[in-house]
Amino acid sequence: xxxxxxxxxxxxxxxxxxxxxQMKADSLGTLLHVYYGERTDDSDKSYVICMKDRxxxxxxxxxxxxxxxxxxxxxxxxxxxxxTGDYRISALKVQNMDGSLAAALRFKEYQVIRGKYTIQGLxxxxxxxxxxxxxxVILEDPASKVEVHxxxxxxxxxxxxxxAVKIVNRGSDRIVLQKAASLNLDFINGEYEWITFYGRxxxxxxxxxxxxxxGIHAIGSVRGTSSHQYxxxxxxxxKNTDEEKGKxxxxxxxxxxxxxMEAEKDQIDQTRLICGIHPDNFAWNLQPGEAFDTPEVxxxxxxxxxGMISRNLHRTIRKHICRGEWRDKRRPVLINxxxxxxxxxxxxxxxxxxxxxxxxxxxxxVLDDGWFGKRDDDNSGLGDWFPNEKKLGxxxxxxxxxxxxxxxxxxxxxxxxAVSEDSDLYRTHPEWxxxxxxxxxxxxxxxxxxxxxxxxxxxxxIERMSAIFEETPITYxxxxxxxxxxxxxxxxxxxxxxxxxxxxxxLGLYRVLESLTAKFPHxxxxxxxxxxxxxxxxxxxxxxxIWCSDNSDAIARLSIQYGTSFGYPVSAMGAHVSAVPxxxxxxxxxxxxxxxxxxxxxxxxxxDITKLSEEEGEKIRQQISRFKKHYDLIQYGEYYxxxxxxxxxxxxxxxxxxxxxxxxxxxxxxxxxxxxxxxIVRVQGLRExxxxxxxxYMEDLPEEAGKSFLTHLPYGYKEGERITGAALRQCGLxxxxxxxxxxxxxxxxxxxx
Ligand code: DGJ
Numbered sequence: 001x002x003x004x005x006x007x008x009x010x011x012x013x014x015x016x017x018x019x020x021x022q023m024k025a026d027s028l029g030t031l032l033h034v035y036y037g038e039r040t041d042d043s044d045k046s047y048v049i050c051m052k053d054r055x056x057x058x059x060x061x062x063x064x065x066x067x068x069x070x071x072x073x074x075x076x077x078x079x080x081x082x083x084t085g086d087y088r089i090s091a092l093k094v095q096n097m098d099g100s101l102a103a104a105l106r107f108k109e110y111q112v113i114r115g116k117y118t119i120q121g122l123x124x125x126x127x128x129x130x131x132x133x134x135x136x137v138i139l140e141d142p143a144s145k146v147e148v149h150x151x152x153x154x155x156x157x158x159x160x161x162x163x164a165v166k167i168v169n170r171g172s173d174r175i176v177l178q179k180a181a182s183l184n185l186d187f188i189n190g191e192y193e194w195i196t197f198y199g200r201x202x203x204x205x206x207x208x209x210x211x212x213x214x215g216i217h218a219i220g221s222v223r224g225t226s227s228h229q230y231x232x233x234x235x236x237x238x239k240n241t242d243e244e245k246g247k248x249x250x251x252x253x254x255x256x257x258x259x260x261m262e263a264e265k266d267q268i269d270q271t272r273l274i275c276g277i278h279p280d281n282f283a284w285n286l287q288p289g290e291a292f293d294t295p296e297v298x299x300x301x302x303x304x305x306x307g308m309i310s311r312n313l314h315r316t317i318r319k320h321i322c323r324g325e326w327r328d329k330r331r332p333v334l335i336n337x338x339x340x341x342x343x344x345x346x347x348x349x350x351x352x353x354x355x356x357x358x359x360x361x362x363x364x365x366v367l368d369d370g371w372f373g374k375r376d377d378d379n380s381g382l383g384d385w386f387p388n389e390k391k392l393g394x395x396x397x398x399x400x401x402x403x404x405x406x407x408x409x410x411x412x413x414x415x416x417x418a419v420s421e422d423s424d425l426y427r428t429h430p431e432w433x434x435x436x437x438x439x440x441x442x443x444x445x446x447x448x449x450x451x452x453x454x455x456x457x458x459x460x461x462i463e464r465m466s467a468i469f470e471e472t473p474i475t476y477x478x479x480x481x482x483x484x485x486x487x488x489x490x491x492x493x494x495x496x497x498x499x500x501x502x503x504x505x506x507l508g509l510y511r512v513l514e515s516l517t518a519k520f521p522h523x524x525x526x527x528x529x530x531x532x533x534x535x536x537x538x539x540x541x542x543x544x545x546i547w548c549s550d551n552s553d554a555i556a557r558l559s560i561q562y563g564t565s566f567g568y569p570v571s572a573m574g575a576h577v578s579a580v581p582x583x584x585x586x587x588x589x590x591x592x593x594x595x596x597x598x599x600x601x602x603x604x605x606x607x608d609i610t611k612l613s614e615e616e617g618e619k620i621r622q623q624i625s626r627f628k629k630h631y632d633l634i635q636y637g638e639y640y641x642x643x644x645x646x647x648x649x650x651x652x653x654x655x656x657x658x659x660x661x662x663x664x665x666x667x668x669x670x671x672x673x674x675x676x677x678x679x680i681v682r683v684q685g686l687r688e689x690x691x692x693x694x695x696x697y698m699e700d701l702p703e704e705a706g707k708s709f710l711t712h713l714p715y716g717y718k719e720g721e722r723i724t725g726a727a728l729r730q731c732g733l734x735x736x737x738x739x740x741x742x743x744x745x746x747x748x749x750x751x752x753x
Contacts, residue, residue: 002156003112003133004042010107012135013042014152016159019301021152023078023137028062029106031139031150033076033186037247038303048188049076054268058085060104072104074268076186079139079150079165081105082179089216089264089274091165091181095283096144097173105139105148112136116153117164121507121514123254123541124296125162125320127155145171146286153296158316164296169286176499177284181276183251183297191239192271194263195306197231197563202551202584204228204532205563212236212263212271220260220278224449224485224502225529226536232259233536233567235309236273243307243641244684250302250309251275252567254321255295256538257506258282281488283499295538306566307684311638314569318636321537322544322572324517326524330631331545331571331602332363332409333624334476339552339578340608343370343377347392351402356609358406360617361624364476364604365403366411371396373423378482379446382418383425385464400472411476411524412468416461417509418447418482432457436489444483452512453504454492462515469520479513479543481529513542526574526602535564540572545602547574552606553582554589554597555670555742559645561600562653570655571635575601577623579608591616592699593744595623596666599634600653603627619699626697630748633657633664642681643667649676650735656685660725662692665747669738679735683749686725690751693720696736697746722752 004013010025022034024046035045057073058064072086080086082093083102094103116132118124135152147170153162163183169175192212196219197205210217219234221227232255237248251273253259258278265271275297284292298316302308319327335357337350354365370376371392373384387396394402400410419426419433426433426448434449435441441448451457468474488501517525527534527543531550539546549560557575564573575598580588598604605620612620627634637655642665645651649671656663663683686692728749736745 001112001133002154003135005110005112005135006042007110009044011044012110012137014135014154014161015039016154016156016161018159018303019161021161025107028060028070030072030075031078031105031107031137033078033188036185036249037301051075060085074266074270076188076270077184078137079105079148079184080272088266088272089262090179091184091274091276092148092167093177093179093279094141094144094146095176095178097175101178103141103144103146105141108138108140108147110135110137116155116162117151119164119293119296121510122293122295123321123510123538124164125153125155125160125254125298125316126323127320131155131157140170144175145169146175155316155320158320159300159312160298160316160320161300162296162298165294166291167286167294168291169288172288174288175286177282177286177292179276179279179282180284180292180294181274182253182294183273183275183299185273185299187236187271187273189269190271192236193239195235195237195566196261197233197566199228199231199563201228201530201533202549203556204535204549204560205231206559207563207566212265214265216262216264218260218262221258222278222280224258224488224505225481225534226256226259226538227484228530228533231535231567232261234261235306235566236263236271237306242305244305246305247303248301248306248309250300250313250567252298252313252537253295254298254536254538254541255506256509256534256536258502277503281499281502284503285497285500298537307640310566310641313567314639317537317540318569318571321540323541324544325521326544331524332476333361333627334364334366334411334604335362335609336366336368336478336576336604336606338368339583339606343375345370347394347399350399353609354403354408355406357605358408360609360620362408362605362620364409364411366413366476366478367399368413368478369415369480371412380420380422382415382420382447383423383450385414385468396468397472400474404473409475410473411478412472412474413478413480414465415480415482416465416512417450417452419450420447431491434485434487434489436487437491439487441487447483449483449485451490451492451505452508453490453501454508458508458512461512465516466519469516469523475522476524476526478526478528478547481534510542517542528574532560532564535568537568540568545572545574548601551584552576552578553585553587554594554668555587556585557597558651558668558670561597562641562645562651565639565641565653570600570639571602573601574604576604576606578606589742590740590744591619592697593668593742596668596744596746599627599746600666622699626746630664633662637664638685640684642684643679645670649673650679652679652681652735654683654685660685660687660690660751662748662750665733665749666744667735667747668744669742672738672741672743676737678737680732681735682730682732683728686728686749687751688724688726688729690725691722692725692728692749693722693752695748695750697748
C-alpha cells in the first residue's frame with residue numbers, strides 16, 4: 001500500500017517510487033500540509049511547521065483564548081478557506097444563505113481505498129486496481145455542515161499523485177460555491193520560480209520562467225476553453241533547476257475549460273499554489289444534499305530536474321489518461337487537405353489526391369472544413385452537418401468508398417460546438433446559440449457557440465454525428481473549435497444559475513465526447529481548437545492526439561513543440577509536413593527539416609500532393625518508411641530536450657528506448673552562422689557499458705555536400721564506429737555542422753553486440 005494512515009496521530013503519508021507526501025490533522029482539526037518531495041519515511045515531519053505570534057494574523061476562537069501563535073494565516077494547509085482568518089489566496093470560497101462568505105474546515109474522517117477514484121462526468125487518471133490507491137479525507141465546516149472530501153490518487157510506479165475535491169452540502173440551506181479549487185499546495189520554505197506556457201493563435205505554449213516573489217502570480221483562461229493564451233500546466237522549481245538537476249514539481253490540470261493557477265509568496269516566505277476552475281465565471285448552487293465534483297490535477301515531483309517531470313507526465317498521459325483502442329494502436333500517417341485546398345475543392349480533386357497519397361504510402365485521407373452545408377468560406381454553414389453533395393459531386397459515402405478503395409482510410413473534420421447565423425440549424429433553433437438576450441453577441445470568425453450546457457443540444461449532436469459515422473466508413477475525426485466563448489448565457493438556465501454555464505458547457509462537451517468515443521471505438525479522434533487552443537490533459541482523455549498548432553512552419557514549430565513537450569507526450573502532438581513557402585510565416589525550409597520536425601509528433605502531411613515532383617514523392621516514401629521503422633521509439637520513447645530553440649544555433653531533442661537499446665537524436669539548425677562553435681550534446685537514457693553505432697540520415701543533402709561531409713566527418717568517430725553509452729553520455733555526441741540554412745539531422749544510435 002502506498003498510503004500510510006496513522007489515525008491516532010492524524011498523520012497521512014503517501015509514497016510513490018521516488019516521492020513522499022505528508023499531511024496531518026492537528027488537535028484543532030486543521031488539515032496541515034507537512035511535506036512533498038524526495039521519498040522519505042513515514043515519521044511525523046510536522047516539526048518543520050513553526051508557530052509564532054504574528055501581529056494581524058489572528059487566531060481561531062477555540063485556540064485564541066489560550067494562544068496567539070496558532071494562525072490560519074500562516075499555517076500550511078491542504079485546503080484553505082476564504083473569510084475565516086487566512087488572508088492569502090484560498091481554495092474554497094462559499095457564500096452561505098445569509099450572504100456571508102465564510103467556511104472553516106475541520107477534520108472529520110478518512111478512508112483508504114485500493115484503486116484509483118473516478119470522477120463522474122469528468123476526465124481522471126485511471127489505473128489497474130492493484131497499481132493505485134486512494135486516500136479520501138473528509139473535512140467539515142461545523143457551522144454550515146458543508147463537507148469537503150479531499151481525494152488523493154497515488155500511482156506509485158509513475159510518481160504521480162492526483163488531487164480532486166468533492167463538496168457536499170449536508171446543511172439545510174442552499175450555498176453558492178464561488179470558488180472550488182482542485183489543488184492547494186503550500187510550500188513551507190524555499191525560493192521558487194515557476195514555468196508557465198503562454199501564447200496566441202499560431203504561436204502556442206511559449207515558455208516563461210519567473211521568480212515567485214512576494215505577491216500573487218496568476219495565469220488562467222476565461223475564454224470558455226483552456227486557451228492558446230495560457231496552458232493549464234505549470235512547473236514550480238527551485239532556482240537553478242535545469243533539465244537534469246534540481247528540485248521541481250509539475251502540475252497538470254485535466255480540464256478543458258476556464259482555469260486559474262495562482263501562486264502567492266506570503267509574509268513569512270511560504271509559497272501557496274492554487275489550481276482549479278477559474279472563479280470569474282463560476283458560481284455554483286448547491287442545494288441541501290447535493291454534491292459538486294472539481295476536475296482533477298495531476299502532480300509529480302522530481303529531484304533530478306525538469307526532464308524527469310516531463311517524462312513522468314508523458315508516461316502517465318500515454319497509459320493512464322488516453323483511453324480506448326487508439327491508446328496503444330499505431331496511428332495512421334495521414335494527409336489532410338486543409339492547407340492544400342482550403343474551402344475550394346471538388347470530390348474528384350480529393351479522390352485524385354487520395355490516390356496519389358496512397359501510392360506514396362500514406363494511410364489516412366482527412367477531409368477538412370467545407371464538406372457540409374453551405375460552406376465555401378468561414379461565414380456560413382456551421383451546424384448543418386449534412387454533406388454538400390453538389391460540391392462533392394457525389395455522396396459522402398461514394399467519396400469515402402473511392403478513397404478506401406485506393407487502400408486509404410477516410411477521416412472527416414467537424415466543429416460540433418459552433419453554429420453560423422447563416423445555417424439551417426440556427427434558423428431552426430436560435431435558442432441553442434450562446435447569446436445574452438437583448439445584446440448583440442461578439443462574433444469571432446463570424447460564428448456563434450452552440451450551447452453545449454443543454455442536454456437537448458448534446459443529444460442532437462450525438463445523434464447527428466452518429467448518423468454520419470454510421471453511413472460513412474470513417475476511422476478518424478478532427479474535432480475543431482474555432483473561437484473563444486463570451487456573452488455567456490444559457491436560455492436553459494434560470495438567472496440564479498447562469499454562473500454555472502461555463503462549467504456546465506465543459507461537462508456537456510465531455511458527455512458528447514464520452515458518448516461518441518464509447519459508441520465508435522474504432523474512430524481515432526484528434527482534438528483541435530484553431531490548432532492548440534484546447535491542448536490539455538482533459539481533452540487527451542477523449543482524443544489521444546491534438547492538432548498542436550495552426551502554424552505548420554518547421555522553425556516556428558520547434559518552439560511550439562518544445563513548449564508543449566514539457567507537459568505532453570509526442571504521441572499527443574499533431575504535426576504535419578506542409579508546403580513551402582509556409583502559409584503562416586512565408587519561410588522556406590528543406591523537406592527533410594519539415595519531416596524531422598513533424599516526426600516529433602504524430603506525423604502526417606498537409607499539402608497538395610498532386611503538385612509534387614517524382615523526386616519529392618520519393619522523399620515522402622522514405623520519410624514514411626523511416627517514421628514507421630522508428631515508430632515505437634518516437635511515440636513511446638523517453639523524451640529528452642538536449643538543446644532549446646533559445647539556443648544560439650540548434651534545437652536538439654532525443655527519444656530513447658526505455659531500456660536504453662537505441663535512441664533517435666534530432667537536431668535542427670534554426671540559426672546558421674559562419675565559423676561556428678561545434679554543437680555537442682550529451683546523449684541520455686543509454687546504457688553506460690553498452691556499445692552503440694550511429695547512423696546519420698542524410699536525405700536532403702546535396703550530393704556534393706554529402707560527399708565532402710562524409711570525407712570530413714566532423715565527429716570524434718567515423719560512421720559505423722563503435723562508441724560506448726558512457727562516452728555518449730559524458731563526452732557527448734557531436735552534431736554535424738549545418739550544410740544549408742535550417743539544416744536538420746536525424747541520428748539513429750543503436751546498441752551493437
Ligand atoms: C482550424 C484548424 O486548426 C485548421 O487545421 C483547419 O481545420 C481549420 N480550422 C478549418 O476551418
